[in-house]
Amino acid sequence: MHETLKKIMPPPAKSSGMTNREFSLFSQFIESTCGIRMPDSKKLMLESRLQKRLKHLGIGTFQEYYDYLVSKQGLRDELVSMIDVVTTNKTDFFREAAHFTYLTESVLPRIPKIEQQNGIKVWSAGCSSGEEPYTLAMTLSEFARNNLGFRYSILATDICTEVLKSAHRGIYDEEKIAPIPQLLKKRYLLRSKDRSRCIVRVCPELRSKVTFRRLNFMDETFDVESPFRIIFCRNVIIYFDRETQEVLLNKFCRHLLPGGYLFLGHSETLNGLNVPLVQVNSTVYRKLA
Numbered sequence: 001m002h003e004t005l006k007k008i009m010p011p012p013a014k015s016s017g018m019t020n021r022e023f024s025l026f027s028q029f030i031e032s033t034c035g036i037r038m039p040d041s042k043k044l045m046l047e048s049r050l051q052k053r054l055k056h057l058g059i060g061t062f063q064e065y066y067d068y069l070v071s072k073q074g075l076r077d078e079l080v081s082m083i084d085v086v087t088t089n090k091t092d093f094f095r096e097a098a099h100f101t102y103l104t105e106s107v108l109p110r111i112p113k114i115e116q117q118n119g120i121k122v123w124s125a126g127c128s129s130g131e132e133p134y135t136l137a138m139t140l141s142e143f144a145r146n147n148l149g150f151r152y153s154i155l156a157t158d159i160c161t162e163v164l165k166s167a168h169r170g171i172y173d174e175e176k177i178a179p180i181p182q183l184l185k186k187r188y189l190l191r192s193k194d195r196s197r198c199i200v201r202v203c204p205e206l207r208s209k210v211t212f213r214r215l216n217f218m219d220e221t222f223d224v225e226s227p228f229r230i231i232f233c234r235n236v237i238i239y240f241d242r243e244t245q246e247v248l249l250n251k252f253c254r255h256l257l258p259g260g261y262l263f264l265g266h267s268e269t270l271n272g273l274n275v276p277l278v279q280v281n282s283t284v285y286r287k288l289a
């Protein structure tokens with residue numbers, strides 16, 4: 001490094017490992033702000049994810065980082081970035097594909113014609129980088145092609161600002177779109193003019209059907225325009241404890257129409273939870289009328 005720069009720049013901070021006490025501070029804080037459980041088995045993962053923030057901020061120890069995070073300034077300037085690194089955002093187009101077949105064959109045809117024509121509202125809750133809401137948009141647009149007058153809109157929310165940015169852009173690597181059927185790729189995706197870049201973009205008509213917003217499920221009330229006919233909340237509640245799951249699912253129910261549908265991830269279950277829902281298919285539930 002140039003001598004003058006050496007004088008101006010502070011030496012790079014070297015961070016030491018996370019102690020058990022620090023881990024417990026972070027895990028309690030994370031669980032209370034975004035519901036995500038951090039059992040001891042996640043210590044190494046949390047340490048390496050938070051390390052990125054320490055490095056970025058030039059902070060040397062986890063204790064210093066924690067003190068900053070919970071300070072007035074940290075809650076204002078750092079909380080969102082901390083949440084961005086601790087969320088797990090794995091997703092795919094047509095993930096758990098049976099849900100989209102069930103939607104087309106059993107859910108949509110049963111919705112009263114008048115409601116279909118007024119427009120049905122769908123919420124992808126915990127939408128990550130957009131693959132789930134765009135899969136929904138393709139499925140609903142296909143249904144609309146065969147059912148004249150069918151209209152829909154999709155709200156897609158997530159707590160993580162980084163994934164929301166890429167969801168909004170709607171640009172994906174070619175390998176990401178492998179699960180999309182060929183016909184739908186042709187209809188709804190645009191190739192980059194520069195063929196050496198192996199990327200595609202969701203077409204504007206489909207993008208215009210999805211509104212992306214940041215929303216934290218731990219918020220007391222959800223500022224969303226409800227009620228919805230269908231809510232997809234898949235592979236999200238698995239990270240929460242049973243009590244938080246029950247509170248959240250009851251909140252979803254308040255935003256669902258009577259008889260509305262809730263889709264959960266394949267490893268998520270309502271067993272033992274006190275919620276006004278009945279199971280109608282594997283991990284698909286209906287709100288009691």
Ligand SMILES: C[S@@+](CC[C@H](N)C(=O)[O-])C[C@H]1O[C@@H](n2cnc3c(N)ncnc32)[C@H](O)[C@@H]1O
Pocket residue numbers: 033034035036087088089090091092095125126127128129132157158159160163215216217218233234235236265
């Ligand atoms: C594993 S991804 C699932 C994405 C998609 N639903 C799917 O099944 O492919 C879980 C998403 O939930 C989001 N999430 C976690 N905690 C949340 C919270 N408290 N509020 C809102 N979203 C949250 C994460 O940011 C992440 O993008």
